[in-house]
Amino acid sequence: MAWDSPSDDGGRDASRQGTLGDDLERSVAYAEQLMISINRARSRLRTFRLVQVALFFVGATMAVTLALSVSLSPAGSAGSELQPFTIYLPIMAGIVGVAGGLTFFVGPLRRQYESDLMTTIEITRAVREVLPAVAKRENWTEIRHGTMRARLSRFPISDRSGI
Amino acid sequence: MAVDDYWEAVRTRWSRSTVLANVDYAASVPNHFKVARNLNIFAPPRIPLAVTGMRGAGKTTLHKALRGRLTIGQSEDRLESPKKEAEVILARTPSGKRRFQLVVIPGQKDSLPGQRAVNAHFKGGRFPLGVIHVVSWGYSKIWDAESARSEIDALPVTAGESHIDRVRKYNLELELGDFRLTRELLQDCWQDRNPAVWLIIAVAKVDLFRGDLSEAGRYYLPASNPNHDSEFAKELRGFVNFLGEGLMRRLAVLPVSSLPERYAHGNSAIESSGDFDLSSRLAVNLSNTIGDFCGLG
Numbered sequence: 001m002a003w004d005s006p007s008d009d010g011g012r013d014a015s016r017q018g019t020l021g022d023d024l025e026r027s028v029a030y031a032e033q034l035m036i037s038i039n040r041a042r043s044r045l046r047t048f049r050l051v052q053v054a055l056f057f058v059g060a061t062m063a064v065t066l067a068l069s070v071s072l073s074p075a076g077s078a079g080s081e082l083q084p085f086t087i088y089l090p091i092m093a094g095i096v097g098v099a100g101g102l103t104f105f106v107g108p109l110r111r112q113y114e115s116d117l118m119t120t121i122e123i124t125r126a127v128r129e130v131l132p133a134v135a136k137r138e139n140w141t142e143i144r145h146g147t148m149r150a151r152l153s154r155f156p157i158s159d160r161s162g163i
Numbered sequence: 164m165a166v167d168d169y170w171e172a173v174r175t176r177w178s179r180s181t182v183l184a185n186v187d188y189a190a191s192v193p194n195h196f197k198v199a200r201n202l203n204i205f206a207p208p209r210i211p212l213a214v215t216g217m218r219g220a221g222k223t224t225l226h227k228a229l230r231g232r233l234t235i236g237q238s239e240d241r242l243e244s245p246k247k248e249a250e251v252i253l254a255r256t257p258s259g260k261r262r263f264q265l266v267v268i269p270g271q272k273d274s275l276p277g278q279r280a281v282n283a284h285f286k287g288g289r290f291p292l293g294v295i296h297v298v299s300w301g302y303s304k305i306w307d308a309e310s311a312r313s314e315i316d317a318l319p320v321t322a323g324e325s326h327i328d329r330v331r332k333y334n335l336e337l338e339l340g341d342f343r344l345t346r347e348l349l350q351d352c353w354q355d356r357n358p359a360v361w362l363i364i365a366v367a368k369v370d371l372f373r374g375d376l377s378e379a380g381r382y383y384l385p386a387s388n389p390n391h392d393s394e395f396a397k398e399l400r401g402f403v404n405f406l407g408e409g410l411m412r413r414l415a416v417l418p419v420s421s422l423p424e425r426y427a428h429g430n431s432a433i434e435s436s437g438d439f440d441l442s443s444r445l446a447v448n449l450s451n452t453i454g455d456f457c458g459l460g
Contacts, residue, residue: 126310128271132340133314133333149273157274 021138024127028151031123034116035155041113048106052099059095062088117159124155169408170385170400176452177384177416181376183444184369184418186436192447196454198231201251201262209251209262210457213284216297217334217341218270219304221367221421223248225297226267228421228446229453256454263457266291272344281348290352293361293456295449296345297419298338298395299368300379301331302426302433312429326431339394346402353406361413361456364399365449370423370437383416413456419445 066088131152135145156162182188214222230252248267253260266284269277284291305311315333353360364383372379382393385400392400403411423437 124274125307128273129305129307129310130314131273132337133317136336137317152273153275153278155275157269157271157276162276 019138020130020134021140021144024131024134025148027123027127028148031120031127031155032151034120034123038113038116038120041109041116044109045106045113048102048109052102055095055099055102059092059099062092062095114159117156120155121158124152125157128152169403170387173414173416174380174384177380177418180417180445180448181380183448184373184376184420184441186373188444192444192451194447194450195257196450197255198229198450199253199255200230201253206251206262209264210293211264211284211289211291212266212293212295212453213291214265214267214295214297215345216270216299216365217303217338218306220270220297220299220338221303221419222267222270222297224421225295225365225367225419226250226265228419228442229265229450254454258458261457270341272341285348285352290356290360292358293363293453294345294349295363295365295453296342297365297367298342298383299334300366300372300382301334301338302368302371303334303338305330305334305428308428326429327426327433330428330431339398342395342398346398350402350405353410356410359410359412362402362411363414363449363452363456364416365419366416367419367421368426369418369445370420370435370441371426371433373436373441376418379418380416415452415456417445417449417452419449421446 066085127148131145131148134140135148140148183192214226216222226248230250250265252263252265254263266280268280268284271277272281283289311333315329318329318332321328349362366379366383369376369379383395383399385392385396389397389400403414420437420442423435423442425435426433
């Protein structure tokens with residue numbers, strides 16, 4: 001990651017210390033990096049969800065087909081009654097396995113997504129709160145203040161805002 | 164209308180409204196603008212109205228109060244509004260039923276939901292016919308108290324000043340900045356409009372400063388001598404001058420107390436002197452003014 005967390009050096013590295021305005025800009029840059037990960041994770045979660053829905057429909061269709069083929073097969077042909085089971089059951093087991101495997105990946109990905117989102121929201125909320133006062137005290141130019149506000153306007157207010 | 168007459172009318176309306184906040188005021192205020200829930204989704208066009216203001220000023224609470232959804236006396240667990248709140252409301256007025264699209268624009272305009280709301284309601288030729296801009300004389304809620312503390316501590320200290328006074332000073336500065344942003348938005352979308360638009364500055368949370376309403380009025384209202392205007396009043400006067408009194412025929416500054424509750428920051432607090440009657444009278448006064456400004460009186 002190009003930017004370190006603003007608190008990584010604990011403020012000990014004097015060469016990196018600047019004005020509070022610089023800190024705010026570093027914080028927003030860190031939030032922007034997090035936002036890239038958040039968007040990537042969101043896209044993956046959406047793909048997993050689509051695959052899960054597709055697997056559900058395939059499984060359901062196969063179950064219905066299996067039930068129909070058993071009920072419609074002619075009576076007395078014992079071998080042909082078992083044939084659909086031998087074809088479909090391994091496939092359905094595979095589907096269940098893939099769906100289960102996806103859940104295994106989705107859980108940690110979702111937790112990481114939620115954690116990154118909350119961090120981003122907290123950082124940008126703090127920056128929004130103090131930005132007007134800091135910009136005024138440090139005599140920011142209009143362009144610097146406007147750019148910062150435009151950067152902030154890409155972030156949600158809370159996890160209920162949607163992104 | 165001459166300049167003095169224009170602002171004199173606004174000041175008179177404020178003075179008449181503040182009488183309703185007197186502790187010994189007993190009479191009830193007739194409601195000409197009764198709000199109901201809109202159940203007809205295929206209803207004809209609606210009058211677009213917007214509620215603006217800085218974070219924590221009380222926009223959501225006022226929005227709920229206007230829709231009659233607040234349970235007075237029961238403080239709710241309130242959170243920062245995550246996105247714009249919009250609802251179609253139906254108003255029963257002496258001149259018939261009218262539908263309004265009432266939208267609350269998030270106080271954090273430099274956020275994703277804030278930008279979306281601004282683009283949807285103030286850009287691309289769209290504009291609200293009326294705006295209720297909520298201010299609270301420095302008593303707005305600070306959602307990120309930890310971050311604000313360092314800025315509040317950095318403010319110059321004045322003798323005899325309490326902690327709450329410093330919090331208010333900090334909030335008033337932000338409130339002024341927010342009004343400047345709102346002013347820019349409204350000037351862009353309202354200039355050269357044909358239908359007369361209107362603006363109400365709703366001074367919220369008056370239950371916290373019921374005894375200082377004259378001073379609050381002097382802060383928000385342009386004075387008879389422009390040299391005595393506060394920074395906020397200068398902005399308001401400049402806004403009207405920019406758009407012209409013809410377009411801004413309807414402007415009011417009104418007291419509001421949607422949900423009386425104490426104001427706390429750190430270890431300091433101010434107790435509310437409000438009650439259900441105060442909230443009710445001021446809400447009716449605001450509703451009636453909205454109806455009046457929409458030509459429904």
